[in-house]
Amino acid sequence: MNGIVAKTTRLAWIALLALTGLSFAQVSEGDRLVDAGDFAAAIAAYDTVIDANPNDARTLAQRARAQVYYADNDASLDDAAREALYEAALADAERATELAPTNPDTWFELSRALGRMAQYRGVLQSLNLASRMSDALEQTLELDDAYAAAWHARALYHDEVPWIAGGRSGQVEPSFERAIEIEPDAITHRVAFAEVLIAREAYDRAAEQLDAALALTATTYLQERDLEKARSLQASLP
Numbered sequence: 001m002n003g004i005v006a007k008t009t010r011l012a013w014i015a016l017l018a019l020t021g022l023s024f025a026q027v028s029e030g031d032r033l034v035d036a037g038d039f040a041a042a043i044a045a046y047d048t049v050i051d052a053n054p055n056d057a058r059t060l061a062q063r064a065r066a067q068v069y070y071a072d073n074d075a076s077l078d079d080a081a082r083e084a085l086y087e088a089a090l091a092d093a094e095r096a097t098e099l100a101p102t103n104p105d106t107w108f109e110l111s112r113a114l115g116r117m118a119q120y121r122g123v124l125q126s127l128n129l130a131s132r133m134s135d136a137l138e139q140t141l142e143l144d145d146a147y148a149a150a151w152h153a154r155a156l157y158h159d160e161v162p163w164i165a166g167g168r169s170g171q172v173e174p175s176f177e178r179a180i181e182i183e184p185d186a187i188t189h190r191v192a193f194a195e196v197l198i199a200r201e202a203y204d205r206a207a208e209q210l211d212a213a214l215a216l217t218a219t220t221y222l223q224e225r226d227l228e229k230a231r232s233l234q235a236s237l238p
C-alpha cells in the first residue's frame with residue numbers, strides 16, 4: 001500500500017514539474033514574441049499559462065503589457081478592438097496587483113494600462129484614470145525607487161496631465177533624468193525626453209538626447225521603432 005502511495009506521489013510530482021516546465025517555456029516564448037513585435041502571438045502564449053494557473057500574477061502582468069502593446073501598435077485594429085484590449089489589460093493588471101501587492105512589476109503594468117486607457121479616451125475625460133495611474137506609479141516607486149520605466153511614465157504623466165488634475169511641469173525633466181540615470185542605455189527614455197524638450201524649444205538639449213539614442217543598438221522591435229522616431233526627430237530639428 002505504501003509503495004502505491006509513494007508511486008502516486010512521484011507521478012504527481014513529475015506531472016507538476018512537467019507543467020511548471022511547460023509554463024516557464026510558454027512565458028519565455030511570450031516574452032520573446034513581445035521583443036519580436038508579435039504581440040498577438042505573445043498574448044496567446046501567455047493565455048496558455050494563465051488557463052493552467054489563473055493566479056499567476058507575473059504572467060497576468062506580462063499579458064497586460066502585451067495587450068497594451070498590441071493595441072498601441074496594430075493599425076489594423078478598429079476602435080472597439082483597441083479599447084477592448086486596453087480594458088483586458090487593465091483587468092489583468094488589477095488582478096495581478098491583488099495577487100502580488102508587493103511586486104513593483106504588477107503595479108507598473110497597472111499604471112501602464114490605466115495611462116493608455118486615459119490617453120485613448122482623452123485625459124480630460126478620464127481624470128479618475130489618470131489619478132489612479134499616478135497612484136500606481138507612486139506605489140511602484142515606493143516598492144522600487146530604481147524602477148526606470150516608472151520614472152519615465154511619471155515624467156509623461158506630469159507632462160500630459162493638466163495642473164488642476166495633478167500634473168506638475170517641474171517634475172517632468174527630473175523624472176526623465178532619473179530614468180536615464182538608472183538606464184543610460186535605454187533608447188526609449190532618451191527619445192521620449194527629446195520629444196518633450198523639442199516641445200519646450202530646448203533644441204540643443206533635445207539633440208544631445210537624440211545623438212545619445214542613435215549611438216545605441218536596438219535589439220527589439222520596440223527599440224527599433226524608437227530609433228526610427230529618433231531619426232525623424234533629429235531630421236526635424238531647426
